[in-house]
Amino acid sequence: MQTRINNVAVNPEAYQTMLKLEGFIKASGLDPILYELIKIRASQINGCAFCLDMHTKDIRKMGESEQRVNLISVWREAPFFTDKEKAALELTEAVTRIADHGVPQALFDKVSEQFSQSEIVTLIMAINTINSWNRLAITAGMFPGCM
Structure with a gap:
């Protein structure tokens, strides 16, 4: 397999802008495991093999159990996720698929029970x-192991 384009090489400014977003989130105090759960769930929905491969490896390195990693896509049926994680995963699904149903008020209320407005x-x-x-990687034709 071959990628279509090397985003980093052809437009390093765009890549640096994305890294600034990552830096903001990492400095925000958001729990790193929760952030990886968000990354994995969105990557599953979007079908981004490159990001899914990267973030499942990252979360395992952080000590996450195989059971939880394997069940992220079916978090509603698995008893291994906290209410806070469930709210974040449901929000991840709604925002990732925002064109389908928006973000319903009931979901926003549920998220508000677990997180402050700033969070x-x-x-x-x-x-x-x-x-x-995900959109950068998929459009560029990135795949696990391409970098």
Whole structure:
């Protein structure tokens, strides 16, 4: 397999802009495991093999169990996720698929029970960031092991 384009090489400014978003989220205090769960769930929905491969490896290195990693796509049926994680995963799904149904008020209320308003903005930024990475990787034809 071969990638279509090397985003980093042909437009390093765009890549640096994405890294600034990552830096903001990492400095925000968002739990790193929660951020990886968000990245994995969005990458599953978007079908980004490159990002899914990267972030499942990253979360395992952070000590996450195989069971939880394997069940992220079916988090509603798995008893291994906290209420806070479930709210973030549901928000991830809604924002990633925003054209389908928007973000219903009931979901926003559920998220508001688990996160402050500032944290909600950070969650939205985290979800937007991984969705942007997914779109860059998929469009460029990136695949696991290509870098």
